[in-house]
Each structure stands twice: as C-alpha cells, then as structure tokens.
Amino acid sequence: MSSAQLAELNKHSTRRKVEAGNEVIGQGENVGSYSNILNGVVKLSKMMADGRQQIVGLQFAPDFLGRPFLTESSVTAEAATETEICCFPRPIIDRMVGEAPELERKLHSQSLKELDEARDWMLTLGRKTAQEKVASFLYLIATHIDPERSGNSTTFDLPLSRADIADFLGLTIETVSRQMTKLRKDNIIVIENNRHVIVPEMRRLRYAAGND
Structure with missing residues (x-):
C-alpha cells in the first residue's frame, strides 16, 4: 500500500x-x-x-x-x-x-x-480419536496464540472453558477432561491452575494430534 x-x-x-x-x-x-x-x-x-x-x-x-x-x-x-x-x-x-x-x-x-x-x-472432527481431537485443539492454540513464538516449547492460558472446548470438538466435558489428564500423565503437557498449559516439546504434541 x-x-x-x-x-x-x-x-x-x-x-x-x-x-x-x-x-x-x-x-x-x-x-x-x-x-x-x-x-x-x-x-x-x-x-x-x-x-x-x-x-x-x-x-x-x-x-x-x-x-x-x-x-x-x-x-x-x-x-x-x-x-x-x-x-x-x-x-x-x-x-x-x-x-x-x-x-x-x-x-x-x-x-x-x-x-x-x-x-x-473437518478431518479433526470427522476422523480423529478423542485424544487426537483434544491434542489438535491444544496444538492449534499453541501455534496461533502468540505470533512471536519460536522454539520447540511454549506456554499459554486456555482461552476457552472446558464446556466450550467440548462444544468446539463435539465431545463431552468429561471426555475433554479425561483426555487432558492422559496427555498430562504422558508428559506431553503440563497443566497448572487448571488453565495454564506448558508444552515442553511441540513435536510430541503434534504427534499426539495425529499430524505428520
């Protein structure tokens, strides 16, 4: 311009x-x-x-x-x-x-x-498993919420409530919570104060989301 x-x-x-x-x-x-x-x-x-x-x-x-x-x-x-x-x-x-x-x-x-x-x-909603859907949502936030982000790790606050995440993914609130707990136990994410998410390795989250 x-x-x-x-x-x-x-x-x-x-x-x-x-x-x-x-x-x-x-x-x-x-x-x-x-x-x-x-x-x-x-x-x-x-x-x-x-x-x-x-x-x-x-x-x-x-x-x-x-x-x-x-x-x-x-x-x-x-x-x-x-x-x-x-x-x-x-x-x-x-x-x-x-x-x-x-x-x-x-x-x-x-x-x-x-x-x-x-x-x-559409692929996420139509073909991915519940865990892949939740991981895909977290990967979406991790890669978009901070335009200045660089490196293989990131941290962010969840912008949506569990109910909104469930609505967005076509899952129940309970399923969203279970899958987040599983991702945490697998050391793919760290959750603090229920909303703050730390992703130590973006590569592992991307893999959990079913993205090649």
Missing part, C-alpha cells in the same frame, strides 16, 4: 479493548466496521433458529475480522480472552480493497488460509 493509503487507514482507525465474554459483533448485526486483532483470542459461533449454538472457529492476532462488502455478520464474534482490536470503518476498507491490490491480496490470502484450516478441522 502507498504511504498515502496507509496514512488514511491510520487516520480512520480506532483501538478498542474487549473484555472476555463480550461480543465484538453479533450474528445478523449490520457490519459498520472491520477489525484487526492486535492481541487476544476471538471465538466465532453460529446460532440455529431454535437457539442451539456451535463454535465454528477461533481467530488470533493478526487476523482480520469481517468480510469486505458483507453488510450483515454471518457469525457472532466474542472475545474469548481480553482482546484488543484495531477497527476501521467499513466504507473505507471496501473502497481501499479496490484501490490497493496489496490489501486485496492480503485479505484473499487470509481467506484461503481459513479455508485450508477449516478443511483440516
């Missing part, structure tokens, strides 16, 4: 902090702005007409929240952790997508990445 386009984006941008549990936007709401996640985790969910709800995805920094030219949100986006986002008015982004090929490519690249991840997650 040109310096003038970057300056215009910066001029119209606003930073916003969203407490855990609060919505960024609700399903069916008019889209007035788009956002870049600066830090934190955002939970995406869809609700059926009878009130049943399903978590359909997670987004992390530096993901872009929203779809250009879409006037109504197809999902509910809720801060799973304390989250900071940078917001841009929808008309500005919609116009600049047509004017700045670099921005269009960036958004297109993210859409393709999300499509690939959705296909991988």
Whole structure:
C-alpha cells in the first residue's frame, strides 16, 4: 500500500479493548466496521433458529475480522480472552480493497488460509480419536496464540472453558477432561491452575494430534 493509503487507514482507525465474554459483533448485526486483532483470542459461533449454538472457529492476532462488502455478520464474534482490536470503518476498507491490490491480496490470502484450516478441522472432527481431537485443539492454540513464538516449547492460558472446548470438538466435558489428564500423565503437557498449559516439546504434541 502507498504511504498515502496507509496514512488514511491510520487516520480512520480506532483501538478498542474487549473484555472476555463480550461480543465484538453479533450474528445478523449490520457490519459498520472491520477489525484487526492486535492481541487476544476471538471465538466465532453460529446460532440455529431454535437457539442451539456451535463454535465454528477461533481467530488470533493478526487476523482480520469481517468480510469486505458483507453488510450483515454471518457469525457472532466474542472475545474469548481480553482482546484488543484495531477497527476501521467499513466504507473505507471496501473502497481501499479496490484501490490497493496489496490489501486485496492480503485479505484473499487470509481467506484461503481459513479455508485450508477449516478443511483440516473437518478431518479433526470427522476422523480423529478423542485424544487426537483434544491434542489438535491444544496444538492449534499453541501455534496461533502468540505470533512471536519460536522454539520447540511454549506456554499459554486456555482461552476457552472446558464446556466450550467440548462444544468446539463435539465431545463431552468429561471426555475433554479425561483426555487432558492422559496427555498430562504422558508428559506431553503440563497443566497448572487448571488453565495454564506448558508444552515442553511441540513435536510430541503434534504427534499426539495425529499430524505428520
């Protein structure tokens, strides 16, 4: 993007902090702005007409929240952790997508990445064992929650409750707890204070997730 386009984006941008549990936007709401996640985790969910709800995805920094030219949100986006986002008015982004090929490519690249991840997650939900599902979830968090992460070990706080993890994986809460206990006993993870996870060797967690 040109310096003038970057300056215009910066001029119209606003930073916003969203407490855990609060919505960024609700399903069916008019889209007035788009956002870049600066830090934190955002939970995406869809609700059926009878009130049943399903978590359909997670987004992390530096993901872009929203779809250009879409006037109504197809999902509910809720801060799973304390989250900071940078917001841009929808008309500005919609116009600049047509004017700045670099921005269009960036958004297109993210859409393709999300499509690939959705296909991988279909495999996780459809074919993996309960232990592989829980390990896959932990590996997803471990590899996405900190964009600056490097090395073969990592640590993080679980961004979802056991109930939300169970919903996301299509398992019961009891099964999630049992599989986490098994991963802990196998020394693949260390759990402190029920939410803080230490992964001594990412390679072992990846293997437990069934990823080659």
